[in-house]
Amino acid sequence: MIEVKNLHKSFGEVKAVDGVSFTARDGEITGLLGPNGAGKTTTLRMLYTLMKPDSGQVLVDGMDAAVDPVAVRRVLGVLPDARGLYKRLTARENIEYFAQLHGVETAMMHQRREKLADALEMRDILDRRTEGFSQGQRVKTAIARALVHDPKNVILDEPTNGLDVMSTRSMRAFLKAMKAEGRCVLFSSHIMQEVAALCDRIVVIAHGRVVADETPDALRAQTGETNLEDAFVKIIGSEEGLAA
């Protein structure tokens, strides 16, 4: 479970995150929806302790990220905005590197790697060097290495960004499978349909603030719009930066 309480983060004059609070529960998919530049990536970066909030608190499974960032990162699986792979290593070596950094035992590492390779349908690329991988192959590898330590909580920054239709579909199926396993799944997106199709709970962010935190149904009811797209536009106040 990830609890976020009143996060603030400024870069100079710019208030990137200005009082964000929400809770992402186990066994649910929580979607962080907002236009580009709304503060989604900065919020997520504070969750996986890459950045320190100016004020506010992040609790992951009850552990304070400011107190013990290493322990927090241990229970997180993160697909950051930056997905750089090591291009001179194979996909398998990329995954094993992160497994070792997580201290996963060798036998366990092989078992999980195989499982992820099947779930992500990436068996054919495991032993290729990642140089020249397609966007979809890169994301699959990045996700596999982020989840190889079997984390309870999963944070994905725009996981379907740049993927083709087939890859997007399998990515969504994969997110649902993780939910079914009882994990806490938190992902960000600027694509409404994706969020609508997957999420148990939607947190809408605009201008660094949470402007809505509801189930998709409640969101429709709150805005009085039956169409989710119209509901979002009404909440955010403009159509800028959102994709259908």
Next chain:
Amino acid sequence: MNATLTVWWKEIRENLRDKRTVMSALIYAPLFGPIMFVVLINVQINREMAKAEGPLKVPVIGAQYAPNLIEALKQLGLQPQPAIADPENAVRHRDTDVVLRIPASYGKAWNTGEPAQVELIYDASQMGTDTPRERLQSMLKSYVSEQGALRLLARGLSPSIATPVVVSERDQSTPQSRAGLLFGFLPYFFVIAIYIGGMYLAIDLTAGERERKSLEPLFANPVARWRILLGKLGAIGVFSFISLLLCVIGFSIAGHFMPAEKLGMSFDLGAAFVGQALLLELPLLALFAVGQTLIAAFAKTYREAQTYLGFLMILPAVPSMLMSFMPVKPAPWMYAVPLLGQQLGISQLLRGGSVGMSEIGIALVCGFAVAFLIGLLTAHVYRSERLAISG
């Protein structure tokens, strides 16, 4: 496996697959020095040898005015060449190194007992003219003193009357210390081998990772950043150590291809030298690894880091240059200054002197202390939020 070791091993394995890094760290950087050294020194020595031992060919103008002189010079190894029209221009354009000109008045002056003049025409600013000029001068000098002695004897005087003082030179240099002069720039090649050996890795592991956007996912792992840094520094250290090792061994082998004994020099680049040189240079491995990583952490791209580090390559040359332009008397405190201490110690070893354990100890302690302080600074920069952000 320990996280630091994991990072260390991964960086080594990954970079061994990179042709550019391997070429520069393990071939170009360490072997450039020894190969250039062998080639240059051999060319130089052979040319000097040819000039010092072969018959001396010098154009002579007005040889007909001084047949006795020419005959005497021939006995001493001169091969007079036909006269040339414009000797001043000829030496300036390096058509010949030196020209001997005997004026028409030579015979008249000789016969009246006046000092007879001969002219040596040369251009001292041209390289390599010293040897033939000095040879010709000494030939002339020996002819002059011989003739002077004969004249004194003819007048019933002892020739020693004209030599009130005899200067005897007692050169204290040994064959090995003379070789030390020749090897003066060798410590710099060691330093460069370390510097270039680790440079591409240092750039790749920090600026390169950031540019390729792999630093952010790496930092999302539950490993303190200083452990990651330590692993990376270790990998840089391995590459620069191998580079240094190859360089030192390269020079050790190059020593066998050196016709040094012909110059009255000798040197010993054997196992003892290799061992002590490696020990002395150890702190530089750490110092360069942390320094290069620190610079790379400030650069946004691989190229930017490469530019900075390219400029800074001049820095380690400073002690070498200073010491060749203004010879300093070695003092114990100098071993405490990184780079200077290494320069001093290795020159000392090359001159056949020994470097005491206390000096090596000072160099090691102070070098590692400075490296540690810069390492703390690097770790501090590594902790910053901005380091991981690529965009």
